[in-house]
Amino acid sequence: MAWRFITHACGHQERINVDGPYVIVEQRVRKAEQSLCAACIGNVSRQDNRMDGFCALWGSKTQCDRAEPIRRRVLNQVDILAAHARIEDRDAFAELRKQVLRRDDAAWWIEHRNDAVNILAQDIEL
Ligand SMILES: [Zn+2]
Incomplete structure (x- = not known):
């Protein structure tokens, strides 16, 4: 298995799997780089909850x-x-x-x- 470290939009790094056809892998990498990491997504939804009460x-x-x-x-x-x-x-x-x-x-x-x-x-x- 091949892995690459990518940096999410929030600045956190994650190791992602880069096995597979080039186009698919590039898409996966780009998507990951444009999104928040799982921990930050969790924080955002917890903040939403607090705002809603x-x-x-x-x-x-x-x-x-x-x-x-x-x-x-x-x-x-x-x-x-x-x-x-x-x-x-x-x-x-x-x-x-x-x-x-x-x-x-x-x-x-x-x-x-x-x-x-x-x-x-x-x-x-x-
Ligand atoms: Zn993050």
Whole structure:
């Protein structure tokens, strides 16, 4: 196997596999040089989470990766429901939104990927 050290757009270096046809390898190298390294991509998505108000997820990396899009989808659902809610229900939806942001158990999100809104809503009597 042949390897080459490349420098990502963020300045971090990575050793990448340069086996294969020249054109493909050059594409792979160029793509890597134009993108952030894996660690920096992780940092960026964690920063996005902090900006949106999400807490850090608790669980294995695989669980967290699966849970992340689920809770983002659920937050979207809550925002859409809240936008159509009656004025007197607005506080309850604000509370529901907080519960979504605070729920930090990745396994819980995976288990409740289809009914998260209902389960959380039960606790706050919407
Ligand atoms: Zn980096």
